[in-house]
């Protein structure tokens with residue numbers, strides 16, 4: 515994954531983490547910093563937002579807020595850690611590439627869709 519792409523996911527994760535923690539001030543800070551950077555180029559903002567699929571993202575996680583728990587928060591922290599080490603977007607199980615579609619839906623997921631399905635199958639089975 516390109517560094518610029520990782521940074522976009524990093525911002526998503528930071529906003530999501532702040533939201534789960536109910537930290538509105540940190541959220542505003544990230545938003546302000548973003549608009550500050552992009553404010554220099556008047557045309558950059560709408561394109562950038564569209565690329566991130568920001569509207570859907572906002573909606574998804576507003577709806578998902580009630581399910582927020584410590585597990586989600588630690589997954590987010592782990593994902594930020596992977597971005598730091600440059601391994602973000604790589605499956606923790608099979609070391610395959612996690613698809614962008616999946617990362618856009620669940621930016622803190624540590625595994626690809628195949629491994630997630632395997633885990634679900636196992637989890638709902640004889641365990």
Ligand SMILES: [Zn+2]
Pocket residue numbers: 605606607608609610625626627628629630
């Ligand atoms: Zn995998």
